[in-house]
Amino acid sequence: MSASPAQATPLPRLLVSVRDPAEAEAARLAGVDLVDAKDPERGALGALDTRTVREIVARVSGGAVTSAVAEPTPRDVAAMAASGVDWVKTGIGPAPRGDGAALAALAAAAPGRLIAVLFAEDGPAAALVPHLAEAGFAGAMIDTAGKRGARLPDLAAPADLAAFTAACRDNGLMSGLAGSLRVIDIPSLSAYAPDYLGFRGGLCRDFDRRNGIDPLRVAEALRALRPSRRDAA
Numbered sequence: 001m002s003a004s005p006a007q008a009t010p011l012p013r014l015l016v017s018v019r020d021p022a023e024a025e026a027a028r029l030a031g032v033d034l035v036d037a038k039d040p041e042r043g044a045l046g047a048l049d050t051r052t053v054r055e056i057v058a059r060v061s062g063g064a065v066t067s068a069v070a071e072p073t074p075r076d077v078a079a080m081a082a083s084g085v086d087w088v089k090t091g092i093g094p095a096p097r098g099d100g101a102a103l104a105a106l107a108a109a110a111p112g113r114l115i116a117v118l119f120a121e122d123g124p125a126a127a128l129v130p131h132l133a134e135a136g137f138a139g140a141m142i143d144t145a146g147k148r149g150a151r152l153p154d155l156a157a158p159a160d161l162a163a164f165t166a167a168c169r170d171n172g173l174m175s176g177l178a179g180s181l182r183v184i185d186i187p188s189l190s191a192y193a194p195d196y197l198g199f200r201g202g203l204c205r206d207f208d209r210r211n212g213i214d215p216l217r218v219a220e221a222l223r224a225l226r227p228s229r230r231d232a233a
C-alpha cells in the first residue's frame, strides 16, 4: 500500500539566521533546528568574522545544527570551516555557475560541508544543481539578494521551486528555501519538501531583519513546522 501524500512529504526544518552568540543561544533555547551565523546589516550574505562564529558554535553547544556564511573564495570558505561550524554557506552568483573548476575549488575548501546559496533574482536554479553535486557541494539554498522588496514567493515561480528541490533530492543535496519569508509562507513552501526553510526578517521585531529575533515568532514558526509535536508549543 502506498503512503498518503501527507505521510510521504516530511516537513522542513527551521533555519534561523543569527548575528551574535546571544541570539544563537536564544534560537537554540527556542528549539530552532539550524542556527545560521550571518551579519544582517550586510545584506543577504554578510559574513561574520570567524571569532564570532566560534563563539556562536560554542553557545549553541551541539543543541542545534550550525552554519555560517563565508565569502566565495576557497580561502574564506576554509577559514570558516575551521571555526567548527557544521555547514558553510557561500553565494554562487551568475559568474561561476558554468565554471566547474571554480565550483570544485570552493567545495574542496570545506569537504562535504559546503552549501551553495543561489539568488532567486538570477533565475531558475534547478539546472545548476547537478553541477554543484558533481563539484562536491553538500547542499543548495535559494535566497533573495534584495532584502527590502520582493520576497521569494514573488520572485520564483512554483514550478521552479519544485524543480529545484526535486533536483536537490535527485542529486543527493540538502535543500533550502529562504528570502524574506513569513510564517504564513510555511504551508505553501513545505509542499516542495525542502530540507530547510530559512528565516531572519520574518521572525524579527517589526519584521526588520536588523532588529533582534522575536522568540514568539520563532515559536509560531515551529508550531507551523511541527504541528503534531508537543515540544513546539
Ligand SMILES: O=C[C@H](O)COP(=O)(O)O
Pocket: 015, 017, 036, 038, 143, 144, 147, 178, 179, 180, 181, 198, 199, 200, 201, 202, 209
Ligand atoms: O538564510 C536565510 C536568510 O538569513 C533569510 O533572511 P531573510 O528572512 O531576512 O530574507
